[in-house]
Amino acid sequence: MAGKPKLYYFNGRGRMETIRWLLAAAGVEFEEQFCETREDLLKLKQDGYLLFQQVPMVEIDGMKMVQTRAILNYIAGKHNLYGKDLKERALIDMYVEATMDLNEMIMHHPLQPPEARAKHLASIIEKATTRYFPVYEKALKDHGQDFLVGNRFSRADVQLLETILIAEECKPDILSKFPVLQAFKARISNIPTIKKFLQPGSQKKPPLDPKLLPKVMSIFNISNE
């Protein structure tokens, strides 16, 4: 079954955004169906579309895929963004698992109770600048290549760029101590497919408007997660 992949999620970043980034980077056009109410999500469940009753769900190549990592792995493999052998794949996996850890922290930030927010933000910035970014800075500096792994564009580069940009939304000068990452950011942003995704009118989603948070939580019943 050919045709564009179709993404099922709410109209926001959440766990689907990394998938949007990867498809866009690979130059793959995709469609989206947004859950706007609890009933929309319920209908997907009742129709048996969601293997574990959860979104993200992506219809691709005749499969209704769920679980973010499974989806990302499939897309990366299909579009040659997963290294050329097992060892490159292992290194890419280590790098992307870490960016996903950092993304997860940032994703949960709006869910923090007000009194914990400042401390949580400080923790995100500390982790980004002492645990994660130094690793990528060093990796790029040590091999001097344009891309993180195997001298070739891969999902690791896409996911790192995504993470850099959302970290900059937390603290605009967060890359000030990382000159190699600054150059990386510019270089990867200029790749034609990515440049296109970064322009207004693309399917890239804005940060969650705090006013919409209660509605999103009610769609997903997040207090029960």
Added chain:
Amino acid sequence: MSGKPKLTYFNGRGRMESVRWLLAAAGVEFEEEFLETSEQYQKLIKDGALLFDQVPLVEIDGMKMVQTRAILSYIAAKCNLYGKDPKERAFIDMYVEGTADLMGMIITFPFTPPQKRNLALIIERATTRYFPVYEKVLKDHGQQFLVGNQFSWADVHLLEAILMAEECKPDILSPFPQLQAFKGRISNIPTIKKFLQPGSQRKPPADDKFMAQEP
């Protein structure tokens, strides 16, 4: 650089247990170094052994691998437990992510403050969200293994999750006859049978004594 993989972690299940299961299922012997003090852990960090300052760490094939899923994917692929093509791989990934979510709830249980613990939610998720899926998969294709009529990481991971869930509620599989048969079958695979015997490197559940020694 050959030799057995070497696992560095605390002397307990945590995030390393799935790695132990997979290596054991694949018949791969491994060594373990246990972190017993905060000083040991800090030394690892200072020596630059931990890419992101975290364990699990598995030294394998000349790499110091971190990040549990990266480690598991590598072992699965290397040991032919990851399906024969991208679509089988996709199903294995979906299934293991589901069991990982369920085990993630159970693993964090002892670390959750008593007033926030929700055993009922774990049991509900296991019996209404996760186990019915695997029950149906096995029933629908009638094969011995979850994916591609071949033993894979998905089968190992599901067995691990089943046993962990039974520790929460011993009769948790009572509505799931296919999973009961699956459990019996997979437990009898020689490498797994060996891992399930006393004296193996399988770790017991976390208890208060283990909690007290966390660095």
